[in-house]
Amino acid sequence: MAVATVAALLAALGGALWLAARRFVGPSVQRLHRGGDSGLMHGKTVLITGANSGLGRATAAELLRLGARVIMGCRDRTRAEEAAGQLRSEICQAGVPELGPDSGGGGELVVKELDLASLRSVRSFCQEEEPRLDVLINNAGIFQCPYMKTEDGFEMQFGVNHLGHFLLTNLLLGLLKSSAPSRIVVVSSKLYKYGDINFEDLNSEQNYNKSFCYSRSKLANILFTRELARRLEGTNVTVNVLHPGVVRTNLGRHIHIPLLVKPLFNLVSWAFFKTPLEGAQTSIYLASSPEVEGVSGKYFGDCKEEELLPKAMDESVAGKLWDVSEVMVGILK
Numbered sequence: 001m002a003v004a005t006v007a008a009l010l011a012a013l014g015g016a017l018w019l020a021a022r023r024f025v026g027p028s029v030q031r032l033h034r035g036g037d038s039g040l041m042h043g044k045t046v047l048i049t050g051a052n053s054g055l056g057r058a059t060a061a062e063l064l065r066l067g068a069r070v071i072m073g074c075r076d077r078t079r080a081e082e083a084a085g086q087l088r089s090e091i092c093q094a095g096v097p098e099l100g101p102d103s104g105g106g107g108e109l110v111v112k113e114l115d116l117a118s119l120r121s122v123r124s125f126c127q128e129e130e131p132r133l134d135v136l137i138n139n140a141g142i143f144q145c146p147y148m149k150t151e152d153g154f155e156m157q158f159g160v161n162h163l164g165h166f167l168l169t170n171l172l173l174g175l176l177k178s179s180a181p182s183r184i185v186v187v188s189s190k191l192y193k194y195g196d197i198n199f200e201d202l203n204s205e206q207n208y209n210k211s212f213c214y215s216r217s218k219l220a221n222i223l224f225t226r227e228l229a230r231r232l233e234g235t236n237v238t239v240n241v242l243h244p245g246v247v248r249t250n251l252g253r254h255i256h257i258p259l260l261v262k263p264l265f266n267l268v269s270w271a272f273f274k275t276p277l278e279g280a281q282t283s284i285y286l287a288s289s290p291e292v293e294g295v296s297g298k299y300f301g302d303c304k305e306e307e308l309l310p311k312a313m314d315e316s317v318a319g320k321l322w323d324v325s326e327v328m329v330g331i332l333k
């Protein structure tokens with residue numbers, strides 16, 4: 001009995017040490033791409049959607065550290081102000097002195113309300129005058145929620161992840177062009193592989209499968225990027241799309257995990273998932289690195305270009321999705 005207890009304790013200790021070692025010296029930590037000088041983004045304005053949490057928050061922190069004026073486009077002002085306050089104090093503690101509105105254009109955080117589940121909110125957000133926009137990061141997202149509709153009657157995941165960002169980007173294109181060279185960065189997911197654009201039921205009214213709808217919205221992000229890159233040729237505005245890997249964020253909030261199993265999931269995610277800062281590296285890279293100047297229409301993971309499945313490169317589906325999306329959000333000329 002005593003031998004069995006000691007063996008079990010040793011196995012548990014060994015397992016814990018292995019997990020901890022993996023966490024601290026594993027490949028995901030080594031991939032960190034913190035090459036940028038503070039000042040690299042000085043004078044640049046960056047808009048990040050969903051910047052109060054997870055990847056968006058980590059991206060905001062790093063671009064702020066690089067000297068950008070970061071606009072946090074968030075649906076909940078209280079949560080966003082709280083995140084902004086924390087980011088400001090983290091940056092001050094890290095000793096970046098030039099933060100603030102009087103700093104001559106560098107390192108400023110601005111919170112603005114933006115609910116991507118409401119076309120009215122997207123339109124009113126874009127009506128607020130901004131003198132320039134150098135980088136737009138379409139980051140906000142919702143994952144495997146129960147069947148819900150946006151204010152305008154779209155299935156929630158397709159509505160927020162694709163249509164809200166589609167309208168936002170289109171309404172900001174003039175400003176991005178007048179600020180060129182400028183960049184658009186789109187956060188998609190490897191799970192696009194399990195999606196299809198079923199044009200006959202884009203609002204999933206006949207049949208709702210939450211995993212399929214998430215994957216479809218992320219496939220739409222990629223098709224949108226490729227069609228937009230084609231339309232933006234010669235404008236000096238680039239657009240690229242990325243997958244961040246599996247990252248420990250609040251994205252899984254709609255996944256029900258029994259209370260007793262939760263500690264195990266937390267342990268597994270702590271050991272195997274990327275941290276938000278690790279997951280945000282490709283967004284930061286595409287937003288700021290001189291290495292990707294002029295690169296457009298490409299798909300990235302871990303700061304490197306990756307190949308796409310043929311269904312994400314289908315030009316006729318991308319063109320049709322663009323046309324249908326224009327009608328859905330009401331910007332058909």
Ligand SMILES: NC(=O)C1=CN([C@@H]2O[C@H](COP(=O)(O)OP(=O)(O)OC[C@H]3O[C@@H](n4cnc5c(N)ncnc54)[C@H](OP(=O)(O)O)[C@@H]3O)[C@@H](O)[C@H]2O)C=CC1
Nearest residue numbers: 050053054055075115116117140141189246247249250251
């Ligand atoms: N975490 C991961 O493993 C992966 C994430 N991704 C993608 O990364 C992106 C960021 O997600 P992540 O940081 O993980 O998740 P989080 O849930 O931590 O962050 C998502 C952000 O999106 C915001 N958001 C959700 N709905 C809306 C809306 N209607 N209007 C405006 N903002 C909204 C959230 O706001 P609020 O806090 O108010 O809810 C939050 O700020 C998503 O596009 C996701 O699909 C892709 C692959 C893997």
Ligand SMILES: CC1=C(/C=C/C(C)=C/C=C/C(C)=C/C=O)C(C)(C)CCC1
Nearest residue numbers: 189246247248249251252255265266269
């Ligand atoms: C951290 C954590 C969770 C987070 C899950 C996440 C972050 C899922 C990510 C999904 C992916 C990979 C989406 C791809 O596009 C759970 C499981 C809810 C509960 C336990 C702790």
